[in-house]
Every structure is written in structure tokens, then in C-alpha cells.
Amino acid sequence: MQTMKRWDVDVVVAEESEGESAHTWAEVGLIADDGTALRGHGMARKHPYDFDAPEIGEELAVSRALSDLSRQLRQVAAEDINDNTGNPWRPT
Template sequence: MQTTKRWNVDVVVSEESEGDSARTWAEVGLATDDGTALRGHGMARKHPTDMDVPEIGEELAVSRALSDLSRQLRQVAAADINDYSGLPWRPT
């Protein structure tokens, strides 16, 4: 038996600039067919002396949001392992 599923991650990025500094926020969302819905958040700041390259802030903020989402998904998996096996999950 072979099964294929597609999970889509929605990414929203916003930036706020004030003077020479800027902040970029990212929110990523994952919703699966079984009803699991998670949201990860990330933020990046541009130092006033840094060059103005918005893509760098976007990349950092999105990577941090994806990392947050990954952590949450591991927690869901650990809880599922515990529920189904009765044994706590131990990362290897």
C-alpha cells in the first residue's frame, strides 16, 4: 500500500521600517487533513548600520518561523507517540 499526502505551508511576511531600522515578521501556517493546525512565528531586525537588503530580513524571519513550526510539529508527534504507545518519546 502506498499513500501520498500533500501538506501546504502558508507563509506571510510583513516589514515595518522607521528611519534606518526595520523589523520583519513572518508567520507560517500548516493545516493537515486530520485537523492539525499549527502556526510558527519569526522576526528579524535590521540594525541601523546594516545595508538595506529586505530579502535578508525576510529570509531570517521565515527561517525562524519555520523553525518554530518544526518545534511545534515535533511536540505534536511526541504527544501522539505517547498516546499510541504509552511510552514517552525520546529523541535520538
Template sequence: MHTTKRWNVDVLVDGESDGDSACTRAEVGLVADDGTELHGHGMARKHPMDSDAPEIGEELAVSRALSDLSRQLRQVAAEDIGDNTGIPWRPT
């Protein structure tokens, strides 16, 4: 039996700058077909001595948000494994 599912991840990136400093925040959201909803968050700050390259802050913030989402998804999987097998599983 072959099945295909599509999970979409929404990415929202928000940045603020004030003189030589800047802060970029990212939020990623996943809604699975079973209704599970997860949100990951990430942030990046520009050091005042760094050159102005907003895309770097965006990349870092989004990667950190995706990492947070990944950690949460592993935890959900661990809980599901424990519920289905009766044996606790700890994600690594």
C-alpha cells in the same frame, strides 16, 4: 500500500521600516488533513548600520518561523507516540 499526502504551508511576511531601522515578521501556518492546525512565528530586525537589503530580513524571519513550526510539529509527534505506545517520547 503506497499513499501520498500533500501538506501546504502558508507563509505571511510583514515588514516595517523607520529610518535606519527595520523589523520583519513572518507567520507560517500548517493545516494537516486531520484538522491539526499549527502556526509558527519568526522575526528579524535590521541593525541601523546594516545596508538596506529587505530580503535578508525576510529570509531570517521566515526561517525562524519555520523553525518554530518544526518544533511544534515535533511536539505533536511526541504526544502522538506517547498516546499510541504508552511510552513518553521526548523530541530532541
């Protein structure tokens, strides 16, 4: 038996510039079929002496937001494993 589910991840990126410096924020959201909703956040800073390449800040901020989301999803899975088996999950 094969089943398929689709989980959509929404990505929002915002940048704020002031003079030669900039901050980029990213938020990623996941809503699973079972209603589980998680939001990951990430941020990147442009140093005033860095060259102007906004896509680098976006990539860093989004990757950090996805990493945060991944950490949260692992925690949810660990709690589900513990709830269903009575044994705490031990990452390998």
C-alpha cells in the same frame, strides 16, 4: 501500498521600517489532512548600520518561523507517540 498526502504551508511576511531600522515578521501556517493546525512565528531586525537588503530579513524571519513550526510539529508527534504507545518519545 503507497499513500500520498499533501500538507500546504502558508507563509506571510510583513516589514515595518522606521528611519534606518526595520523589523520583519513572518508567520507560517500548516493545516494537515487530519485537521491539525499549527502556526509558527519568526522575527528579524535590521540594525541601523546594516546595508539595505530586505530579502535578508525576510529569509531570517521565515527561517525562524519554520523552525518554530518544526518545534511545534515535533511536540505534536511526541504527544501522539506517547498517547499511542504509552511510552514517552525520546529524541535522538
